[in-house]
Amino acid sequence: IIITECCSLLGGSVYAQEVTSPEKKIIQLQHGAHRLGRRNDADMARWRAYGLGQFIHWGLYSIPAGEWNGKMYNGAAEWIRTWKEVSPQAYDSLIYRFNPTKFNPDSWAAVAKQMGVKYVTITTKHHDGFCLWPSKFTDFTVANSPYKKDIIGPLVKAYDKQGIDVILYFSVMDWHNPDWRYDIKTRDDSIAFNRFKQFTRNQLLELLTQYPSAKGLWFDGTWDKSWVKQAAFADSLETEMRKLHPGLIIGSRFRADEYGKRHFDSNGNLMGDYEQGWERKIPEKITDVHGNDWDCVMTIPENQWGYAKTWQGHIKTADELLEMLAKCVSLDGNFVLNFGPKPDGTLRAEELSLAKAIGDWMTVNKEAIYNGEYAGFIKQDWGYFIKSTASNKIYMLVFNIPVSGVLRVATPSHMAIRKAYGLDNAASNYTSEEIGSSTYFIHPNQQITPKKPFVIVLETGEEAKGQTGGYEKAKT
Numbered sequence: 376i377i378i379t380e381c382c383s384l385l386g387g388s389v390y391a392q393e394v395t396s397p398e399k400k401i402i403q404l405q406h407g408a409h410r411l412g413r414r415n416d417a418d419m420a421r422w423r424a425y426g427l428g429q430f431i432h433w434g435l436y437s438i439p440a441g442e443w444n445g446k447m448y449n450g451a452a453e454w455i456r457t458w459k460e461v462s463p464q465a466y467d468s469l470i471y472r473f474n475p476t477k478f479n480p481d482s483w484a485a486v487a488k489q490m491g492v493k494y495v496t497i498t499t500k501h502h503d504g505f506c507l508w509p510s511k512f513t514d515f516t517v518a519n520s521p522y523k524k525d526i527i528g529p530l531v532k533a534y535d536k537q538g539i540d541v542i543l544y545f546s547v548m549d550w551h552n553p554d555w556r557y558d559i560k561t562r563d564d565s566i567a568f569n570r571f572k573q574f575t576r577n578q579l580l581e582l583l584t585q586y587p588s589a590k591g592l593w594f595d596g597t598w599d600k601s602w603v604k605q606a607a608f609a610d611s612l613e614t615e616m617r618k619l620h621p622g623l624i625i626g627s628r629f630r631a632d633e634y635g636k637r638h639f640d641s642n643g644n645l646m647g648d649y650e651q652g653w654e655r656k657i658p659e660k661i662t663d664v665h666g667n668d669w670d671c672v673m674t675i676p677e678n679q680w681g682y683a684k685t686w687q688g689h690i691k692t693a694d695e696l697l698e699m700l701a702k703c704v705s706l707d708g709n710f711v712l713n714f715g716p717k718p719d720g721t722l723r724a725e726e727l728s729l730a731k732a733i734g735d736w737m738t739v740n741k742e743a744i745y746n747g748e749y750a751g752f753i754k755q756d757w758g759y760f761i762k763s764t765a766s767n768k769i770y771m772l773v774f775n776i777p778v779s780g781v782l783r784v785a786t787p788s789h790m791a792i793r794k795a796y797g798l799d800n801a802a803s804n805y806t807s808e809e810i811g812s813s814t815y816f817i818h819p820n821q822q823i824t825p826k827k828p829f830v831i832v833l834e835t836g837e838e839a840k841g842q843t844g845g846y847e848k849a850k851t
């Protein structure tokens with residue numbers, strides 16, 4: 376600044392010096408990310424190709440369903456135990472009312488199959504500590520409910536039978552366990568929490584041993600200081616789980632590094648195999664995901680994961696959810712839609728109807744979603760581009776037709792469009808017109824008045840050498 380000031384006083388001018396930022400100091404970490412960049416093994420490639428997933432939140436919270444003593448809880452139904460109107464003991468006594476007589480995992484898996492999901496994430500234990508499997512490490516499980524039987528095993532079996540992979544959701548935070556602590560302040564806290572850490576390790580190894588076909592673990596309830604301070608323990612537990620279950624997929628929410636950094640370590644590197652930060656939100660552009668794999672988990676109402684008697688506010692439509700799905704896959708992510716089954720084991724009508732609508736669309740358009748990845752095309756207002764790692768085709772997922780009726784496409788340079796046709800039926804074809812360098816209009820050959828989002832397939836190829844089409848860049 377001084378130089379600039381002197382020069383300006385002398386009437387000179389100082390061009391901005393290219394200030395090279397000092398080399399970013401790498402912090403030596405024992406418990407940070409153990410891998411840079413994406414996992415490139417077959418198990419992760421399978422996860423990357425899913426596109427569409429189902430989340431299931433089911434447990435004791437499904438019984439009150441957001442209502443207690445006739446009053447409605449205005450938070451997320453699965454958090455009702457924390458409501459000041461609810462005594463923890465009274466909530467925990469719900470175990471004696473858990474008896475989903477109409478639970479039929481095959482019917483859930485059939486709904487998921489028709490919907491077109493490739494994987495399901497199911498709550499084995501949510502924050503309330505109630506286990507949907509007969510864990511040997513606590514009495515607070517289905518085994519001691521009127522239902523008595525294991526829920527997770529039959530669910531895993533039913534979904535595996537449909538060819539839908541299973542990821543097990545596990546909450547580290549466990550409100551029922553007396554050794555759970557939000558922070559470690561005293562020696563007694565530390566003694567109790569050490570017991571809790573062993574309990575957590577025992578349950579996780581138990582789940583991986585009982586349900587070996589599970590492809591991954593979706594961790595939650597890991598944001599409190601007590602767990603954030605367990606960098607070394609969590610790191611060695613993650614290593615132990617991966618050794619017990621080669622290929623296991625674990626997201627960025629499980630553990631913090633030794634400086635308490637979560638999701639991304641102190642050097643900005645992703646912890647775990649994919650970013651788990653997109654809860655009820657979707658990245659806007661590809662740079663928001665930093666080249667990582669990621670999933671977006673989404674509720675149908677604003678914020679209800681467990682079954683809630685009445686849904687407040689806006690309930691997302693099938694078209695909204697399809698657009699979220701398209702946006703996620705177009706930005707290299709998976710879209711995971713949540714279902715909150717009723718206490719009797721049935722699914723609510725609104726969820727069944729949305730699953731059907733999404734499934735009907737997926738039946739026609741699934742090749743644009745499965746194996747989808749970022750296409751590298753400039754985003755256009757009419758919708759989303761997805762490139763298929765399987766077909767190598769480019770898919771245009773159209774949600775907003777311009778008044779001109781013509782869809783603009785700017786291809787990565789030197790890529791020409793050879794052919795364009797509708798996925799709904801190849802007869803609905805389109806003509807591509809080159810209007811500029813690597814820029815095209817896609818003209819429908821007939822009036823398109825679709826009622827649903829639709830997909831145009833682009834077959835592309837290398838522009839002939841030297842074919843500049845006479846488009847000279849302006850000299851500025």
Ligand SMILES: C[C@@H]1O/C(=N\OC(=O)Nc2ccccc2)[C@@H](O)[C@H](O)[C@@H]1O
Binds near residue numbers: 451596672680
């Ligand atoms: C999928 C959801 O995951 C949760 N929480 O996720 C969070 O990401 N919580 C959060 C996010 C930012 C800061 C602190 C907590 C749970 O509390 C909720 O009941 C549901 O299971």
